[in-house]
Structure formats: structure tokens, C-alpha cells
Amino acid sequence: MKHPVPGGLREEEEERVLVSEQSWRPCPKARRRLRGCLEWVKQQLFRVGEDWYFLFILGVLMAIISFMMDLLIFRLYEAHRWLYQEVGDVLVLKYLSWTMYPIVMATFSTGFSQSITPHSVGSGIPELKTILTGVVLEDYLAIKNFGAKVVGLTCTLAAGSTVFLGKVGSFVHLSTMVAVYLGKMRTSVMKEYENKFKQNEMLVAAQAVGVASVFGAPISGVLFSIEVMSSHFAVRDYWRGFFAATCGAFMFRLLAVFNSEQGKGSRQHVPPPIPSTTLLGAVCGLLACAYLFCQRWLLAAVRENRLTAKLLATDKPVYTALVVLLLASITFPPGLGQLMASRLTMKEYLITLFDNRTWGLLVPNASSLADPPSKDPWGLWQEWCHPSATIFGTLAFFLMMKFWMLILATTLPLPAGYFMPIFVYGAAIGRLLGETVALLFPEGIRSEGALHPVVPGGYALAGAAAFSGSVTHSISTALLVCEATGHLSHVLPVILAVLVANAITQKHQPSFYDGTIIVKKLPYLPRIRSRHMASYQVVVEEFMERRVVALAKGSGFEEVLAALDTSADAEYPVLESAGGMWGTGGVTGTGGDITGLVPILQGHPPPYCTQKTAGTLGDNCAIEPIMLQLSPWTSLHQAHHLFELLRLQRIFVTRFGELVGAVSRAEVRGDGGGQAGGTGGGQGRGNNVDKPHPTSSAPLQLRRAIEELANPK
């Protein structure tokens, strides 16, 4: 039914062209169907939650970054080794070349990262943990930290085993920064709530990628990041972590092939028998307690000491230089360093300690000390030999010295990870114990009817898992060790050691990351110990904050300003009426009913209320509806559970619809217990609180119950 229009000729022409084009290719029908199919597949693929290609990019990107960084660090490290050998035998030159290089690296790392942003310092895991509990740490995940952290971390690691730091924590931070950045790039038509939800899911996946791309171990990467980061985990988020981590691990392996590296060797270890494992676990647990205590103590001491505090406040690079000078002087190979195998890199430490031969039975080559470290991995262990000390001596000396050197290194204000050193330290503990057992039972241990030889390498594996697991309060390090060696068949003894070590440490000390959170005074919600029966009888009414600053729906700009002056909250409850009538009924008294919250960011003018002129809050502001209210009779345990599960900052307590108080993390933690007995006041305080305020015995008990963890012995 064509009707002739101007240009009809051209149309016909076009049609002919189309026909001729189509006639060139065979089977137009089949091709059209195929194209439809492909279209459908494409639609299907890009509908699956939209997340998978995002996760794919994240995984691949992090693997590439990790690989490139490794390459660069290796080159820088080689340069240092070359320099150290080229300066000849003059001791002063040797000393200078040994100490100057790490000092320059670490100082540059400190200075560079500090000059760009102070957020790039440290591992970042404590802060990320805090963010995951719902606290907003502004700018912490901004992409501008990325460059500073990458450069800083590379320099830190290039300083080598002198500084004795790792990269896991920082990589988790890098990965989350990339994830947040990628997330912002996605065109977003989602509402804020969904966005927040999504972002959280992505953060969890990003952390898994961070761990996995360092170890190349996808499964334990996911599990470790879950254990370390969150208190509750949505099974729904599982696949994200696994998918992204798998993509990253694939990419990492591919790059390693291009670089013609070999994959991890699959070394078979005979696991230690059960009594030895239990003993090893107990030793690791006790040492972890000591380590955590000292670490937290030193971290606080460095901040409080006048000299160091001043240095850290104004001249961070100087502090770094001084500490690294001390560390490097001690590890100087012709000096004390020869007793602690200080010429090895972090990776070589692990390779030698996990060696499945028994060193006590091997005979070292003479005069190996003067030589450069052997290129042959089988000869590397000779670094642990010393003519005047047995390997037991060097291992024990290593453990003794590295204990405080490790702790001192964690105070350095530069981007670094703290997991790897702990892992190496644990391996050394296991090795020492294993060599001792091998010395005591040279013919092997009889178990399950047969005589098994003692393999100190197996002890080193179990020790590394147990010590690192108990310091970080995680169990998945057992799987990490298995993934690293490629064998799962002997996982049971390793798990046992990790469990024993964890049982001891979790009872007496907060984890490494929680400890840092406590020292840095970040918002923190400790666990309630369930064995305190009295804590079950504590209800919200007894410890809630009664002085809540609230706004009325009808209040004007001055009242908002006044509220801003009197309190430092980020959100204010809005009452339906400020002590007047409401609706058809009437509520007397000063209390009103909450209808919602006005989010107000401190420091800025209220962003939602733009007009400074007349008009009330109810007319001009976006009031968010409140989701939850507690009643005064909710128990402490229930409130704690809610805070943990829902990642809340503050819940309001209503009694018969009236606002009578608020519970924030501070109250749940027990900080507010003492103050709650104060005078009270504020608009939100109801008249009808007829129960007398209890004496402070309940908060005291409660505080005793909780703070045990927060302020451990």
C-alpha cells in the first residue's frame, strides 16, 4: 500500500540495494534466526543482575595491578641486592648501602602518601571494617587515595624484609577504592536505598578480590575477607566474591604464564600428629596474645609519648627514617643479621620455612655466609645456618628479635599490609617446634599403627596458619595454607591447630584489626559475652540516652539552627508536634510522635532546607520516614543484635508513640551508662516516664560484661 511520495525513486533504489545485499549472503532466514538468537543471548547475559561484568572487570583489573606491582617490586629489590654486592667489602659502604636504600624507600613512601592524603596510611582494614558496619568515613574510599597508596605500597614493599611488611590489607583497600569508583561510573537510575545496598554488596566482593589477588587463592580469599570484615554475612553475596576472585586468579595465572613463571609447586607435606598440633596451636595462641597486647600497647605509647607524638604529628618521614634505620642496622647481614637470615626476601622466608626437608639432618656447605644467597631454592635454607649457632639458635633469635621489630614496623605511618609478616612469623614458630620434635624423635612418631617421620615443613605450615589465624581471629587461614600448597588431604591437623590457637586468643584479646580500631578510636561495637547472665535482664530503658534533640514539624529556621548548636548529630528526629496538639486526639506533655528524620550534615548548611526565610521544616525539607522504633523494654541483647545486623547508628525509643530516648552505639557499648543517670532534658524527653531511673548497677554490670573485650587486660 505504498502511495507515491517525492523521493519514491530513492526508496526503491534503497530497497534494491538491500535486496542485492541480502542476496549475496545465503540462507537469509537461518541467519535472521541466528541473529535473533544472539540478540536474545546478549539480552540474557546483560540482564543477570548487571553485576557480573562489573565484577569481571574488577577482578581482572586488580590481578593486573597486583602483577605489575609484584614485577616492579622485584626489580627494585634486585637493584638493592645488586648495589649491596657491588660496593665491595668495605664494611662502611656495605652498611650504608644496606640501610640507606630501605630508608629512602620507606621515607619516600611516607612522605608521598602523606602529602597526597593521610587516608592512604596503614592497612585500611580497620577502617573498612568500620565502614561495613554502617559508619560513613568520608573520602576514605575516594579514588584520589589510589595513586598515593599504589606508589607508597610499592616503595614500602621494595624496602624488603628489612621493614618486614606485607601487602594484603592495602590491597583490600585498593580493591574497594576501585570498586567504588567503578560503581560510580555505572549509570545509576537506582534510588538511594538500593544504591547503598548495592554498594555494600560490591564492597564485600571487592574485599574478597583484594585478598584473592594477593594470594592467588580464590576460595580462602573469599572466606578470609568474610571472617575479617563482617560480623554477619548474606549468603546472597557469596557468588559475587567467588566470581570476582576467580576472574582475578585466572588473570593472575595467565600473566604468570606470559612471564614464563611457574605456578606454585605442589609440595606434599606429611602433617604433624594430633598432640604436636595441639601443642603448636597452644604456643601460637599464647604468642599471639602477647603479640596483640604488645602491639596495642606500643601503638598507644607511640601516640602518647611526647617525642614520638610530636614527630608523628609534624615530621612523619623523619620518624619513618629513624625507625627504618634502627631496623636496618639490626638486620645488617655482617652484624646481627647473620643470626636471623636477613638476606632473604619475604617470599624466600616462606619458601625456606616450608621446606619439607629436616634441616637438622642436612649438612650445610662451608663458608656459605660470605657468598651471596644461593640462586638454587634448595640451597636457600643455608641462610639459616651460622657457624657458631645451630639452626635452633638462629630460629629462636629470629623469633625473639622479629617479635618487637614487627610491632615497631606496624607503627610506621606508611601504606602497608600486616598479614604477611604475621604469617612468616607463625611459620618460623612452627619450624622451630618441628625441628625440635625431629631432634627428639629422630626415627619418627608412631601414630595410627605406622611410624611417620617428622616433617618440620608440616609444622611450619600449621604454625603459619595458627599464628596468623589467631592474630586476625579467623579460621580460614587453614584453607589458605592448603591452597598455597595445593593439598587438601591433610587439612585436619592444620584446622585443629588454628582452632586451638583461636580459642586462646579470642578469649583474651581482640583481633589485630579490632585492636587497631580501638586504638584509633573508630566506632566499634564489641561482642557481648553470653556467660554474663545479668546482662540478659538489662533493658533499653536503663541505658538509653534520654537527652535527644528533636525538631518539631512546625519549627522554623531558627529552631533548626538552635538544634544544630546544641548537639552534634547528623540526623534529627522530627516530631509531629512539639508539645502541642496532634491530629484528632491530643497528646499532652512535651513529648510528641516521631514522623521521620531530617538528615543534616554537620558543618554544611542543612542541604535539604534551602530557604532561610519563613516556612516550616514540614514544608521545605525532605523528611525521611523512620523505619524502626524500639520500645523501652527491649533487652540489651536484642538491641545489640539489631545494631549488628542492621548496621545502624542510632535507633529511637518510643513509648506509646512518644519519643522517650535514643540508643546509639555508644550506649550499647556501655559508654553512656554513667551519664544516663544525669539530669536529662531536651525536647524529646517525655513526661510520662513514670518508672524511676534505676541505679547504675545494671549499666555497671553491663559495662563489665562488654568492656572486657574493649579494654582487655
Add this chain to the structure above:
Amino acid sequence: MKHPVPGGLREEEEERVLVSEQSWRPCPKARRRLRGCLEWVKQQLFRVGEDWYFLFILGVLMAIISFMMDLLIFRLYEAHRWLYQEVGDVLVLKYLSWTMYPIVMATFSTGFSQSITPHSVGSGIPELKTILTGVVLEDYLAIKNFGAKVVGLTCTLAAGSTVFLGKVGSFVHLSTMVAVYLGKMRTSVMKEYENKFKQNEMLVAAQAVGVASVFGAPISGVLFSIEVMSSHFAVRDYWRGFFAATCGAFMFRLLAVFNSEQGKGSRQHVPPPIPSTTLLGAVCGLLACAYLFCQRWLLAAVRENRLTAKLLATDKPVYTALVVLLLASITFPPGLGQLMASRLTMKEYLITLFDNRTWGLLVPNASSLADPPSKDPWGLWQEWCHPSATIFGTLAFFLMMKFWMLILATTLPLPAGYFMPIFVYGAAIGRLLGETVALLFPEGIRSEGALHPVVPGGYALAGAAAFSGSVTHSISTALLVCEATGHLSHVLPVILAVLVANAITQKHQPSFYDGTIIVKKLPYLPRIRSRHMASYQVVVEEFMERRVVALAKGSGFEEVLAALDTSADAEYPVLESAGGMWGTGGVTGTGGDITGLVPILQGHPPPYCTQKTAGTLGDNCAIEPIMLQLSPWTSLHQAHHLFELLRLQRIFVTRFGELVGAVSRAEVRGDGGGQAGGTGGGQGRGNNVDKPHPTSSAPLQLRRAIEELANPK
């Protein structure tokens, strides 16, 4: 400073005796100190949360039960095999001995377990999953089910590969029953809330033990049970599962050593390359979709069909006998059975399918069919050979027939697990694909620069993980496969296959357990698909149930009875006033303020209200305080999140302190959407709901968004 008392002589004597006793043993001081130390250690050990010895007993107990059951099943199976061979070559006798034995076993299993308790039927995982979401299924975890389930399960498994059922699910159920029983035995001074809390933790650990004691794989046992059972997981509960599972696995290994069995061999598999894995994952995912759809369809069809429904209602053993007769007739070895290797046990199926030789390259012995299955595990694979069909033929036939036989077997009303058959089926898929690839590329596939031979056993591993993972919607089956073979180094391709399969299945079908929950009409909370933007604008007010039956604090016995008649709730909200005055202010209208809930168990007289005489609810009943209230403007997503996280059954919605409605799982699921537009009523409905009730478009959209999963195509 002794003062002389009557009997002073005896005292002295005693003293002398004590002294002489002490003088016999050396170093009294050191010994006293040692004893003090031991006392301290004992105190410390038995203070660690009290849980660990409980978990230890649980793990050990379940391992012993698992081991004994395995032993018994093996003996029963051997008896069947012996019987089948002893009857000679008379075909009728052979047929009878082949079919009768499993029929008797399965029928006895059905009859016995049904006669004791109907709760012992099935795997139990769907019910446990429901219990973990907070629903109380009475008596489901009572210990009286235990005997029925153990005996029934043993008989079911003794029926062998004819019935083709496993034991994982049932073992999880058994383990939780034991845990609950042990928990009751503990002297309990805990309050109810804590108890509930503790019980949940123990359930989670028990499930891990159940899975771990079947596979002897602690890590993947814990992870699998987490993935299958819960939507959210507290990291705090991690160690419980790991500890109990490790104890169980140790015990299991110890028993195996006593029985002079060898541990699992550590077979090295070459993993399939990435393109093949992706293909395999896709095939497994599609087949899993088909399987899940058919399984749910048949389960519903069997319940609706007049004949089968009647049989299942009255004569369950007859139904079992008929189905098993059909299954056994098809697997009769001289008949169709020879095409599907039906003489193998479940374990032998796995051993043959995971065999790391390529069957296509092996030459079978002639006339192996007439012989009994070879005792040599290396010769077992010949069961898959048939003179007139290649191994491709037998594998394809096996897959085709087992598809519907598997589904039919899941309808049997007897205690059984459904994981193992799925696992075997997946292994067969992988094997078929692997053998095909090996046929197409006899020289191997070039990847990463080198020529890798095709190992169909690796495909079988990946296939088993992918198919079982996608049917149960879990990723940890990848780790399970690795733990079973003892090698972790090639886990990446397996994870990839599992992820691809899961992506396909999770999009189109609910998991096996969710499907059963839907068919059994157990309470179920489906996921919200986040891609429906409209669902973010739905608020609680639009779909809440407005007809809430509430009680007043002052109401008497008659009013309580009336409330019991009008609704079937287990708990009622108690209002401070039923339409009158309250406190010092006054709320007019019919609405009142909630002060708490009275739990009332249906069927029984209200347990808390014992007096039938005068007196009000407020005086005589224990009113639990309510913990949470929603506001009408809470969004659907937030409400869903709360239900999922807090394991709630019903939350009340208050507006300015007045009860205006309630949200239960039915509403969140979308069932109540249509009814909510009804007349409304009930005491709790407020007058002040000034917003008009929206048209049903929002609930419709909501229902579309949610029910996609609940009622899949």
C-alpha cells in the same frame, strides 16, 4: 594454736597419717603448685563458653553413627549381592531376587518410619531451613524421630543403587535432633531468649556436622551447610561448625583405621581447559533447570493425582513397593540394567566416573558381563561397557533413564537424602562430555602453550560439582570435590563451571530445597529481584494487613476467647486501652497503643492465663514486651530485609504509637496484596489512616516482582 578438745587424740592421729602419707611422696610444694595449675587449666577449659565439649560430643557421636551405619549398609548390600549370585542362572529367580530385596527394604523403611512418626520422611533439609528462618515446627526435632530415621535410612540405603538415594539430608536432620537433645540435657539456667539464641547457634553447627560426617570433608561441609540452610550467617558461629566438623572427621578417620580401611586416595586430575569448563557448566545448568522443573512438577502431580494421592494418604508402603518394583525392573542387569551399569553401588559409580583414565582408549575384557563385578577397582569401569553399545551409548542411556528415575525416587515417602544421586548424575554428565572431547581431540588440547591430554575424570569432577551445585544453589560443591580428591591446585576451572551452572539455574528455578518448601507449602520468603525498580516505591502501608485482632490490657477471659475464635494467630498484640483513655493524655478513636504481646498457643488453653474467673489480661498474663515496630512508610525492601535478618514472623505497624496494621510473611510474599483492599476492620484499625488505600497496582507489581521465584515457569 590448738586448744584441746575431746577427740584431740584422733585428730593427732589423723595428722600423723597425713604427714606420713605426704612424706611418702616427694616435693609436696611443687606437687601442690602443680595441682593448683591443673585446677586452673581445668577451670579455664570448662569456662570457654561451655560449648566446646558439647560440640565435641556431637561431632564424635555423629561420626560413630555414620560409621556404624555405613558398616551395616555394606553388610546388607553384600547379602543382596550374594543372594543374587547364589540363585543361579534361572532368570525368574534372578529377577525375583533382584527386585524383591530392595522392595522389602524400601517398604519396610516406609512402613517403619511412617508408623513411628511422619516427620522422619524425606531429607528434612527443607523443614530445617524453615525452622532456621524462625518458624516453629513442633516435634520436628524431637528425639523420638531419631530411631525411626536411623532405621529407615539404613534400609533405604541398603536397597542400593536401584533406588538411587543418598544420606546427606537425612544425616543433617539426625545431627540436629541429637544437638537439640543434647542441648536439653544441659542444665539450663539461661533465660528463654538466650536459650533460643544458643539453640540457633547449635543448629547451625549441627548441620555442618551432618554434612561433614557424611563426606568426611570438614571445610566444605561447613560451607555447604551454610549455603544451603541460611540466608544470613553470623561469622561468630563459624568456629562452632568447624570445631564440631573437625572432631567428627577425626573420629571418622580413626574408626576407618581401626577397620583397616585406607583413606581416600589422592588422585591427581588434570583439570579441563576453560572453554570446555564453561560449556560443561552451561550444560549442567540447563539440565539442572530441567531437573528442578520436572521434580517439582512430579511432586505436585503425585499429590494431586487421585490414585497416587489416595495411595500416599492411606497405603504409603504400597506406593513405595510399586515404585521400587518399577525402578528395580528397569535396572535388572540382564535387561535394561546392562546398559546403565546397574550392578554398581553408589560409591562404585563415583569411583568409576572419577577414574582418571580415558575409557575410550581402554580395551575391555571380553565376556565381562556374565561375571560378577570385578573386585579390582581398576576393572570396575568395565561395567559401563556393553558389546552392542559403546560407552557413549551406555552413559547417554544412563543419563536419560536416571533423569526420570531420580525424580520418581524423590517422591518415595521414606527417609533419604537427595544430594548424592544428583552428585553421581552430574559426574556422569561430565564423564560423557569428557569422553566426547577426548574422542574429538585424541592428541590433547593446546592451552597455555603446552599440549594437555584430555582427562575425562577431570570433566566428571567438574560436572559433579556443577550439577549438584546448581541444583542446590551452592558454590561450595567445588570445594567439596577438591576435598574428596585431596587436591586444591586445580580448583579454578571447577569453580568456573559451578559459577556458570549456578548463574543459569538461579535465574530460572528455585533450588531443590526451596522447591520442596514451595510444594509442601511451608512458610517461605522468596527473594526480591532487585531489577524491578517499581518495587522500591512500595511501602508497608500499601500491603499491610489491616485487620489485626488485638486485645486490650483490661479485657477479661471472654474477650480473649472471642479473639481466639476470630483469628488463628499464635500471638496477640495487647493494647494499652481498647478505645478509651490512656495515661495522662488521651487518644480517642478505636486505636490504642501496643504494650506487648501475649503468646497464645492454638488448640491449648492460653497457658499464661490460668484463671478462668474474673481478672484482666494485664493482671494475670505474662505480656512480652514488643521489640520492634514498623512505621507505615517503611519500604517493602526494608521490611523484607528485616524479615530475613531477624527471623521474624510478624511485625506490627504503628503510626504515631497507634496500631494500624501488621505485616507477616504472607504480606511480604505478596499473597495478602489482593485482600488488603478489602473492607478492613478489627479492633486495631486506626481511624486516622487518612491516606486513601491505593489501588492494587502496587501490590500487583510487587507480586510480579517476587512471585517469579515462588511460582516459576
